[in-house]
Amino acid sequence: MTRKETFLVYTFKQVILSVHKESCMPLRQVHCSVLLLSLLVAHVSAATDPITQDLLSTRYAVTVDGKPVTVYSYEDMDYITFPWQGKAKINVTRLDAKPITETRIRPVRLGITSQIKQANLSFEMDAPRHLVINIDLMRKLVIVPQLPDPDFPDLNNKSVINVKNIGADSTGKRDNTQLLQQAIDGLPTGGTLYFPAGHYRTGSLELKSDMTLYVDRHTLIKGSDNFKLHKFRGSYLYFIRAENQQNIRILGHGMIDANGGPIRRAWEVEKAKRKVAGRCFLTVNVKNLTIKNTTFRESYSWNMHFVATDNLHLDRIKVFSSMTNSNGDGLDIDGCHDVLVENCLIFAEDDAITPKGAWLKDQRRDARNFVIRDCVLWSQMATGIRLGAETHSAEFANMTFENIDFLRANTMIRIYNYDGADIHDIVFKNLWVEEYTLYVQDLGFDEIERVKKKRDQGQTYFFYVYYRKRTPESQVGLVRDVLIENIHADRVVKSKLFGMDRPDGQKSVSNITFKNYIVNGKCITDPKALKISSEGNAELATVICE
Known part of the structure; x- marks a missing residue:
């Protein structure tokens, strides 16, 4: 089912639920069906943004400082x-007009009252934070404030090319x-394509x-x-690439959307393959890359893959992975330095x-000098932060992950070493753990489910170090x-x-310290x-407390 088909099915269900039984009880069945169909048409006819054609919400209306804002779906x-x-x-405001009984404003640690x-539901924001709102068992509502942009281009500069002006x-x-x-x-x-x-x-x-x-x-x-306008690098599709x-x-x-689901499935039919993977954004052997504020959405599989990309800076980017395409990693940072x-x-x-160290197997290029901070993470099926399992590098070293809100994951942190790397001097600091998939998957949240297979206790960890020899x-x-x-955390x-075992007898996992584990x-x-x-x-x- 396509994303739009999924939306239409959901919309029809919402229309049915929003019609009170009393509205149909006095009517003959055929008249009731006509009423429901007319309501569905009314909903769907107004269901897209006039500029981007993005789907609009049928669940919520939102105002900011008293002014209506568009709610996308x-x-x-x-x-x-x-x-x-x-x-x-x-x-x-709930558009179905039902009273709100329960809500969470996340990250919960911010203590935002409502x-x-x-x-x-009303609340105030005193800082431009990314928020996720849960209302009863409805679909989550994501709040994305947009900061003023000091890098906005001078549109009168001849080196700035406005794409509308060139047709x-x-x-x-x-x-x-x-x-x-x-x-x-x-x-x-130094030019800009605007x-x-x-x-x-x-x-x-x-x-x-x-x-x-x-x-x-x-x-x-x-x-x-x-x-056929979506190209391959080797066996992988890409939407936007620099090499x-x-x-x-x-x-x-703005937003960059690969339209990955339909394209992936079309190529799978064309090539008669079970899976054709790809990247919404791919860089290979790039120096000095900066990405700020932009949203990346709907990749073929991995969303953003940076290979041997040094001096990489990502600030206030958003990744909205498709939950209906498999292998939808957020950021894969592969053999990079100074991140x-x-x-x-x-x-x-x-x-x-x-x-990770995945694509440069012959070079075994190190992954080193990472700072990843002040991020909000949601992993629907897997891990919040995972080092590896592809470790075709001599070293993974000098990495700091701090001020991380894990809103959901099945495991928060994994370190998988399949290819012989020396992984050392890694710090995870100031971590807030909210939700394990295992414990919320059956609560009835209005969320699209990619597979029927549920997470279980054997797949659920806070921290997991694991080895396997790839060959x-x-x-x-x-x-x-x-x-x-x-x-x-609120639970253990x-x-x-x-x-x-190693030939030299050395412990393959050593000096792992948990400091100030607060439950x-x-x-x-x-x-x-x-x-x-x-x-x-x-x-x-x-394990220590200080």
């Missing part, structure tokens, strides 16, 4: 964006692939050195429906953030000098350290109470 979420101008008062009055179609009715690629190729050094508000359809695009792609507010760059380039920026509060990821909001079908020739590496500090979920306000030092275990060639973990 995408798969298992509704969301709003609005320009941040200081403190904001948010009011959310007022409920019948079908209305690009902004209605979503015509393909722009050739025109846009020619515009990129023709940009002067997309004003609109809906731009295109096939795969290649970026070049010393350029800026600026995607303005209320702008959607979306993959063409013609699957062997430098000094690239992607800026602006800063901050203030990001990641909704992933699979792992949310995953440093008989693979070496057994090391996982050492790892600090997990200032963990805040098991952690496990598993190691394999429901109490710091716990007993490994058994925290369900921390060690197996195989793994040293026991140290």
